Amino acid sequence: MAHYPITHHLTDDLLMSYAAGTLPEAFALVAASHVSLCDECRARLGAYEALGGAVLDTEAEAMTDDALERGLAACLSRLDRPAPVQRPAMRQGPLPGPLADWIGGGLETVRWRPLGMGVRQAILPTSRRATARLLHIPAGVAVPDHGHRGTELTLVLQGAFRDETARFGPGDVEVAGQELDHQPVAEPGVDCICLAATDAPLRFNALLPRLLQPLFRI
Numbered sequence: 001m002a003h004y005p006i007t008h009h010l011t012d013d014l015l016m017s018y019a020a021g022t023l024p025e026a027f028a029l030v031a032a033s034h035v036s037l038c039d040e041c042r043a044r045l046g047a048y049e050a051l052g053g054a055v056l057d058t059e060a061e062a063m064t065d066d067a068l069e070r071g072l073a074a075c076l077s078r079l080d081r082p083a084p085v086q087r088p089a090m091r092q093g094p095l096p097g098p099l100a101d102w103i104g105g106g107l108e109t110v111r112w113r114p115l116g117m118g119v120r121q122a123i124l125p126t127s128r129r130a131t132a133r134l135l136h137i138p139a140g141v142a143v144p145d146h147g148h149r150g151t152e153l154t155l156v157l158q159g160a161f162r163d164e165t166a167r168f169g170p171g172d173v174e175v176a177g178q179e180l181d182h183q184p185v186a187e188p189g190v191d192c193i194c195l196a197a198t199d200a201p202l203r204f205n206a207l208l209p210r211l212l213q214p215l216f217r218i
C-alpha cells in the first residue's frame with residue numbers, strides 16, 4: 001500500500017487497550033491494520049507497550065498519574081524513529097498485512113453479500129464481542145444515515161468517504177461513538193472499500209434499513 005497522508009488516527013484509549021490486549025478481536029483487527037499503515041500510531045503504540053512493561057515492573061498502585069505521564073513521555077522520547085515496517089499489503093492490493101493475513105488472501109477471496117443500493121458487505125470471523133465487516137460502497141453512493149449504540153471504527157482501504165465530520169481517505173480511521181449521527185457518502189470516482197467494526201447494533205433513522213438490520217447483523 002502506498003504511503004498515504006493519514007490524518008485520522010486511533011484514539012489514545014484505543015491504542016492503550018490494544019497494547020493491553022483488551023480490545024475485542026474485531027476492534028483489534030482494525031487497530032492492527034491501521035497501525036501497520038501509520039507510523040504515528042505505531043510509535044504511540046510502542047510507547048504504551050513500553051510503559052505497560054515499566055508499570056508491571058513497579059508497584060502499579062504506587063504510581064501517580066504524574067508518574068505515569070512522565071513514564072509515557074520518557075517512553076515516547078526513547079523512540080526516536082519508528083522502525084521501518086515491511087508493507088506486505090503491497091502484494092495484496094489495498095489490504096493491509098494484518099487484514100490480508102486474517103482473511104487469508106486478497107480482496108479476490110472475499111465473498112461479498114449485497115446490502116442494497118449496490119453496497120456489499122462481508123462479515124469476517126471474529127469473537128462475538130464485536131463484529132468486523134468489509135464494506136464495498138460504490139463511488140458516489142451514500143450509506144443510510146445512522147447513529148451508534150456503541151463504538152464504530154471504520155478504516156478506509158480504498159477510495160474515500162465523507163460524512164458530517166470530515167473526509168476519510170486510505171489509511172484514515174473514523175472513531176464514531178454514541179454522540180455521532182452521520183451519513184457516510186463514498187466520493188465519486190473510485191469505489192470505497194472499508195474495514196468497519198462495531199460492538200453494538202447501529203441506530204438507523206429510516207425504516208427499511210431498520211427492518212433489514214437483523215438480517216445483515218449491522
Ligand code: ZN
Pocket residue numbers: 006008009010034038039040041042
Ligand atoms: Zn494513526
Ligand code: ZN
Pocket residue numbers: 146147148152176182
Ligand atoms: Zn456510523
